[in-house]
Amino acid sequence: MRETVLAKGETATLVIVTTDTGTEVLDEEEEVVETFPDDRHQELLTRYLAQGWEIEEDGP
Template sequence: MRETVLMKGETDTLVIVTTAAGTEVLDGEEEVVETHPSDRHEAVLARYLAQGWEVEEDGP
């Protein structure tokens, strides 16, 4: 499993979670924003970084 926490500004948070089941993006209230049936962690992370989000935490 890999989990990356992204921040934008003081309060906006997204979490990218990848498991054997695929990749999900959760908002600050843990609602699913998007889901992918395969490991798309790097592509999703790159897209959000390009939109101005910053990595707060990244790890297993």
């Protein structure tokens, strides 16, 4: 499992979570924003960083 917490501004938060069953992106209320049946963690991380998001935490 890999989990990356992203932040933008004071209140916006996204969490990218990848497990054996795929990748999900959750918002600050833990609502699913995106879901994929495979590992798209790095692809999504690159996309969000390009949009101005910053990494707060990244790890297993």
